[in-house]
Amino acid sequence: MTKFKVVHYINQFYAGIGGEEKADIQPFSKAEVVGPGLAFMNSFGEEAEIVGTVVCGDSFFNENLDSAKKEVLERIKQFEPDIVVAGPAFNAGRYGIACGEVAQAVMTELDIPAVTGMYEENPGVEMYKKAAYITPTRNSAAGMRKAVPVMARLTLKLLKGEAVSPAADNYFVRYRKNFQDEKRGSERAVEMLIHKVKNEEFVTEFPMPEFDNVAPATAIKDLTKTKIALVTSGGIVPKGNPDRIESSSASKYGMYSIENVDTLTADSYETAHGGYDPVYANQDPNRVLPLDIVRAMEKEGMIGSLHNYFYTTVGNGTAVANAKKYAAEIAQKLLADGVEAVILTST
Secondary structure, three states: OOOEEEEEEEOOOOOOOOOHHHOOOOOEEEOOOOOOHHHHHHHHOOOEEEEEEEEOOHHHHHHOHHHHHHHHHHHHHHOOOOEEEEEEEEOOHHHHHHHHHHHHHHHHHHOOOEEEEEOOOOHHHHHHOOOOEEEEOOOOHHHHHHHHHHHHHHHHHHHOOOOOOHHHHOOOOOOOOOOOOOOOHHHHHHHHHHHHHOOOOOOOOOOOOOOOOOOOOOOOOOHHHOEEEEEEOEOEEEOOOOOOOOOOOOOOOEEEEOOOOOOOOOOOEEEOOOOOOOHHHHHOHHHOOOHHHHHHHHHOOOOOEEEEEEEEOEOOOOOHHHHHHHHHHHHHHHHHOOOOEEEEEOO
């Protein structure tokens, strides 16, 4: 029996090379099973086998998107696979974007299916769910044991040319299909409502996204006595980006002193953000982090004082869970320093 040929795409961490310190590893490939590929092989049984593994560092891929994708694709083609499996990426933003980009390229340029797995809040889901088959996972690698069988089952069905659907095979909806039902929409809606009132099971025809509701803060009564801080997701950093905040899917944030600094100059500051044209921000970083205006307001007595530090990260592709984590940590530090209000800027 001839087995289907699978190529597995993974990052530097799952290849056993290292973590963030090795995220700049350039693409390479091996004609062998690596890392989580062993779990996939067990799930594939005698029907499919991983004939090659392609590896690329998350930072290298995201910072060299076009060239990295091209090289990864060329390495995948060398193995002549029937399908490509990427990840799973869980809630790792840069890894998710890399897996999504690879899967999309495989399906559009190689004309073969691709399967990956991500946590629902991974930015890669929203970016690539229309292009690739993405199965939902837990938010960390602790969910590997449950993620692999789901991805493997979907992979085998696609290899066999069997019909698949989001409901039956547990992947994010890629696109919606029109169909004609025996019952009109109003009748179906009433039936669902009755099921809901009776606490009976029903399946909505149009799932709606769920968003957090954030209660507005109490209004500031007197700005002239208020200590204000500057925070940005626009990636403004000291020249040279000393903390190496990533241009996409940031894994960290920075805290930098602006004590005795009246304005951000192009000689001393720049943006690390990779999601917008940096030219105008680099020409005048105050356009993203308005230190010059706020400092002038402080000198005129319009605000009580400006905090001596600003906080910065990159919002481009950053996972929601990470953004919440950064916000909670920054908020605690600001409260400890007596900050009463924040000017939060983006791009």
